[in-house]
Each structure stands twice: as C-alpha cells, then as structure tokens.
Amino acid sequence: MLQNKSFLVTGGAGFIGSTLSKMLCPQNKVVIIDNLSTGNLKNLYPYSEHSNIKVIIDDVRYCHTLEQYIEQSDYVLHFAATLGVELAVLQPVELFMNNILSSERVIQLAAKHDKRLFLSSSSEIYGKQEKACLTESDISCIPQPERTRWIYSLSKISDEYIAYHYKRNGLKVIIGRYFNFIGTNQSAAYGMVVPKFIGQALSDNPLSVYGNGSQSRCFCHVNEGCLAIIKLINNFDKIAVLPGISFNIGCEQSITIDALARLIIELTGSKSLISYIHYNDLPSGFDEIACRTPDLSYIKEHTGWQAVGTLKDSLKNIIDEIRNN
Numbered sequence: 001m002l003q004n005k006s007f008l009v010t011g012g013a014g015f016i017g018s019t020l021s022k023m024l025c026p027q028n029k030v031v032i033i034d035n036l037s038t039g040n041l042k043n044l045y046p047y048s049e050h051s052n053i054k055v056i057i058d059d060v061r062y063c064h065t066l067e068q069y070i071e072q073s074d075y076v077l078h079f080a081a082t083l084g085v086e087l088a089v090l091q092p093v094e095l096f097m098n099n100i101l102s103s104e105r106v107i108q109l110a111a112k113h114d115k116r117l118f119l120s121s122s123s124e125i126y127g128k129q130e131k132a133c134l135t136e137s138d139i140s141c142i143p144q145p146e147r148t149r150w151i152y153s154l155s156k157i158s159d160e161y162i163a164y165h166y167k168r169n170g171l172k173v174i175i176g177r178y179f180n181f182i183g184t185n186q187s188a189a190y191g192m193v194v195p196k197f198i199g200q201a202l203s204d205n206p207l208s209v210y211g212n213g214s215q216s217r218c219f220c221h222v223n224e225g226c227l228a229i230i231k232l233i234n235n236f237d238k239i240a241v242l243p244g245i246s247f248n249i250g251c252e253q254s255i256t257i258d259a260l261a262r263l264i265i266e267l268t269g270s271k272s273l274i275s276y277i278h279y280n281d282l283p284s285g286f287d288e289i290a291c292r293t294p295d296l297s298y299i300k301e302h303t304g305w306q307a308v309g310t311l312k313d314s315l316k317n318i319i320d321e322i323r324n325n
C-alpha cells in the first residue's frame with residue numbers, strides 16, 4: 001500500500017490529477033505543479049490547506065524548480081496537459097506544443113533521476129478505430145490533418161513514443177489510457193459532453209446533441225479511474241518491466257449520446273429539450289468517433305481492478321454534488 005511516499009503530480013489541480021492527489025495526500029506527501037490554465041485550486045478542496053499538500057503555481061515547461069521536485073519524489077505522476085475536443089479544434093498548435101514539450105521535459109527528468117513515472121494518455125490515441133472493443137495492441141487510425149481534432153491524439157501518441165524510447169533505456173514508466181472519465185470537478189468549458197449536458201439540463205436549456213446522437217461512449221467515474229491508477233502504482237515494479245506498459249482504464253458499459261441526454265434530463269428533472277446539431281454546423285476541424293469501448297482484460301490481469309459503479313449512479317452522484325455546491 002502507498003504510505004509515507006512522496007509524489008510529484010503535474011497538473012494536480014486539474015480534474016483527474018486533483019482527484020488522485022486527494023486520494024494520496026492523507027498518507028503521503030504530494031507536491032503539485034499546475035499553471036491553473038484548466039485546473040483550479042478549488043478542485044483540491046477539502047485538502048487545499050492539508051499539511052501533506054504543497055501547490056506550486058507554475059508551468060511544467062518553464063518551472064525552474066521542476067527538476068528539484070522530481071529529484072525529491074519517489075513517484076512522478078504526469079497529468080499536466082491541454083485537452084478537450086473544443087480546444088483541439090480551436091487552438092491546435094498551442095495544444096500540441098504544450099503537451100509534447102511538457103511531457104518530454106518530465107519524462108527526460110524522471111529518467112535522469114531514475115524515478116518511477118506514471119504518464120497520462122488517452123483513448124483518443126486509437127483515433128477513428130472502428131473495432132467494437134479496443135485492446136492496447138490495436139493500431140491507431142488517425143485521419144488526415146485537416147481535422148485538427150486529432151492533434152490531441154497525436155500529442156498523446158507522441159508522449160507514448162517518447163516514454164517507450166526512454167523505457168528501452170531504463171526508465172520505469174507506466175501509461176494510463178483514460179476512456180471518457182467523468183466527475184463533479186470536470187469543466188464544461190472545453191466541450192466534454194457530460195458536464196456540458198448537466199449544465200444545460202440544470203438551467204433548462206436545450207441539450208446540444210451532435211448528429212443524431214447514435215454515437216456511443218463508455219463513461220467512467222474519475223474516482224474509479226483513480227483507484228485503477230493507484231493499483232497500477234501499487235504494482236509498479238512488476239508492471240514496468242512488461243513489454244506493454246500502456247493500460248486502458250475505463251468502463252465497458254456503453255451508452256449512445258442521445259440516451260445519455262435523455263438520462264440526464266430524467267435525473268435532473270429538467271424541462272430541457274434536445275437540440276440536434278448537424279455536424280456541418282460545428283467548426284470545420286471537428287470529427288466524430290462512432291463508438292469507443294475499452295477492452296479491460298490487461299489491467300484486470302495485472303491489478304485485478306475493474307470498475308464497479310453504474311453510469312446512472314455516477315451521474316446521480318455528480319448531479320447531487322453540483323446541486324449542493
């Protein structure tokens with residue numbers, strides 16, 4: 001079990017990084033570096049002032065003390081990234097450069113100081129794969145570059161390539177590929193569908209379903225996802241020597257976006273209607289994936305982890321927490 005260890009969490013005020021930092025901090029020392037571009041110190045509540053947490057507001061790319069904090073940590077957990085389909089479409093170059101330069105810096109310093117590194121990746125790396133259920137060894141299908149949505153995928157694939165190169169040269173590294181994590185602190189500002197729909201439903205505005213809503217996703221509560229990450233970290237040395245160190249993390253229960261919209265309207269008791277938005281009316285860099293389901297056998301085999309909650313329970317919990325805040 002993880003106790004009395006020291007962690008450096010980049011992006012630790014972000015949606016996933018803050019959830020994990022809060023789980024680790026009662027028993028461990030956590031240093032967070034976050035530029036608060038998409039993160040928020042409120043995400044660390046009620047642990048913001050906890051004596052085990054130290055927050056440095058700075059950019060991973062330029063932070064002068066990054067190397068010092070990496071040197072002092074037992075584990076480096078890299079979550080800092082620019083993400084969200086809307087940002088990928090609207091600010092592709094900034095997103096790409098920020099992601100790969102931050103990751104390269106963190107990976108290189110973790111290797112230099114022989115630290116265990118956990119790297120955040122994404123189900124986006126599979127691109128427009130049409131397989132029903134995605135396993136870690138499936139190839140990435142990245143469309144032509146006029147669709148800038150895919151630049152986020154490219155940044156995460158690049159991170160993984162860099163990590164595997166350093167792994168061949170001795171770095172102890174594990175990679176998590178997250179499939180549509182959801183939770184209370186997820187921002188609606190960058191296009192993520194669940195916080196966007198909940199916000200629309202709670203204000204009785206129409207829910208903006210893209211296309212006819214027949215596309216599907218598998219949503220995983222961030223608390224469950226972070227328990228998976230902790231299990232991977234708990235088994236670090238055993239897992240880091242495997243040839244494949246990338247792990248799908250998510251839920252297998254799939255739902256169409258139309259059904260998701262209806263479920264959110266039902267759970268919030270909203271008067272909202274559904275507004276179907278034609279793909280031609282979205283910014284030109286947008287692109288859609290028909291479905292995306294993780295095969296979770298690999299993480300189950302190596303950690304025993306599997307998500308237990310249902311989507312309905314997760315949504316109820318998120319809606320309640322938003323209402324009570």
Ligand code: UDP
Binds near residue numbers: 192193208215216289
């Ligand atoms: N989506 C939607 N309306 C929105 C935002 C998203 O219908 O206002 C759809 C989107 O087309 C996709 C799904 O919801 O099919 C998930 O979108 P998100 O951007 O959350 O994640 P990703 O596409 O990366 O899975």
